[in-house]
Amino acid sequence: MDNKLNLPFLDTPDPERFIKNAAKFSDLMMMYRCTIRELQTKLEVLNDEFSIENKRNPISFIKTRVKKPESIYRKLQKLGYEFSAENIQEQLNDVAGIRVVCAFIDDIYTVADLLASQDDIKILQIKDYIKNPKPNGYRSYHMIVEVPVFFSRGKTPMRAEIQIRTNGMDFWATLEHQLRYKKGIEEMEGYDQISAELLESAHAMIEMDNEMQHIKDMIGQFHDL
Ligand code: GTP
Numbered sequence: 442m443d444n445k446l447n448l449p450f451l452d453t454p455d456p457e458r459f460i461k462n463a464a465k466f467s468d469l470m471m472m473y474r475c476t477i478r479e480l481q482t483k484l485e486v487l488n489d490e491f492s493i494e495n496k497r498n499p500i501s502f503i504k505t506r507v508k509k510p511e512s513i514y515r516k517l518q519k520l521g522y523e524f525s526a527e528n529i530q531e532q533l534n535d536v537a538g539i540r541v542v543c544a545f546i547d548d549i550y551t552v553a554d555l556l557a558s559q560d561d562i563k564i565l566q567i568k569d570y571i572k573n574p575k576p577n578g579y580r581s582y583h584m585i586v587e588v589p590v591f592f593s594r595g596k597t598p599m600r601a602e603i604q605i606r607t608n609g610m611d612f613w614a615t616l617e618h619q620l621r622y623k624k625g626i627e628e629m630e631g632y633d634q635i636s637a638e639l640l641e642s643a644h645a646m647i648e649m650d651n652e653m654q655h656i657k658d659m660i661g662q663f664h665d666l
C-alpha cells in the first residue's frame with residue numbers, strides 16, 4: 442500500500458482554503474465526539490436502571506474512540522472516495538465507535554434490544570458474529586445506528602458503530618488484534634499454525650462464555666439476575 446498521505450482536502454496552496462477545510466474537518470470530528478457522548482449516556486442510563494432493579498451491572502465497561510484522520514483517509518481511499526466532509530458522513534459508518542463489554546451473553550441482547558427500542562435510534566445494520574462467528578473465531582454483536590444530535594444549527598442525524606461483546610469475546614479480540622495486525626505476519630512461516638491456535642483459543646472462550654451463561658441461568662431460576 443502507498444504509505445504517503447495525499448490529502449487533496451487539506452493539501453492546498455491557498456491558505457484561506459486550507460484553514461476553512463481544516464476547520465470543517467475539526468468541526469465534523471467534534472460532531473462525532475458528541476454522538477459518542479449521546480450514545481454513551483443512553484447506555485449508562487440503561488446500565489444504571491438495570492443495576493437498581495437487578496442489583497448487578499450488565500455492562501462491565503464502555504470504550505469509545507473517534508477514528509483517526511489517517512484511518513478515515515485510508516478507508517475512503519479503499520472505497521474509492523475522495524477525502525471530503527460529505528464522503529466521511531455519507532460513506533463511513535464507523536467514525537464514531539463505541540465498544541460495550543458485558544458480563545454475560547444474554548446481557549448483550551438485552552442491551553442491544555433496549556437500545557434498538559428507543560424511538561430516536563435508527564438501526565441501519567446489524568451483524569451478529571455471536572450467532573455467526575467469523576471463520577477466524579471472532580465474535581461480537583455489531584450495530585450501525587443513526588441518532589439525532591442537536592447542535593445550534595439544528596438536528597443532525599449521526600452514525601455510529603456499536604460493538605457489544607462479553608469480557609471473554611473482548612479479551613480474545615483484543616489479543617488477536619495485537620497479534621495478527623503485525624506487518625508481514627501473513628507471510629510468516631507458521632502462520633497457519635498461529636491461525637489454528639487462535640481459532641482453538643476462540644473455541645475455549647466460547648465454552649467459557651456458554652458455561653458462565655449456563656450457571657447464570659441456573660441461579661436465575663431462583664433469584665432475579
Ligand atoms: P471494517 O472495514 O474493518 O470496519 O469492517 P466491516 O465494515 O466489514 O465491518 P465489521 O462489522 O466486519 O467489522 C468492524 C470492526 O469489528 C472492525 O473494525 C474491528 O474493530 C472489529 N473486527 C471485525 N473483525 C475482527 C476480527 O477478526 N478480529 C478483531 N480483533 N476485530 C475484528
Ligand code: MG
Nearest residue numbers: 535536538602
Ligand atoms: Mg472499522
